[in-house]
Amino acid sequence: MTKEVRVFLNLFVESKELENVTQSLVKLPEVTDVYEVTGEYDIVCMLKVDSILAFRNVLKDKVLKINGVRSTVSSVVLYEHKREGKPVSE
Secondary structure (H helix, E strand, C coil), rough: CCEEEEEEEEEEECHHHHHHHHHHHHCCCEEEEEECCCCCCCCCEHHHHHHHHHHHHHHHHHHHHCCCCCEEEEEECCCEEEEEECCCCC
């Protein structure tokens, strides 16, 4: 079983830079999914990394350096019960 850290990353983005931010996120290998959403945040993405330290580095060295990203809110996945319609077993 591969141990990986999965993180939901919610981004507040300057509206004129939405397309730039989206395209920049798509290019990052650690980012597995990118969604433009309604509600409090502008973009929600999923990251898959090897460790919390790796997430920290991606956040500070890549994501927060993208022009137009105002701020982020992250949620680290503690346990997965179901993915893609199927229960997850250990």
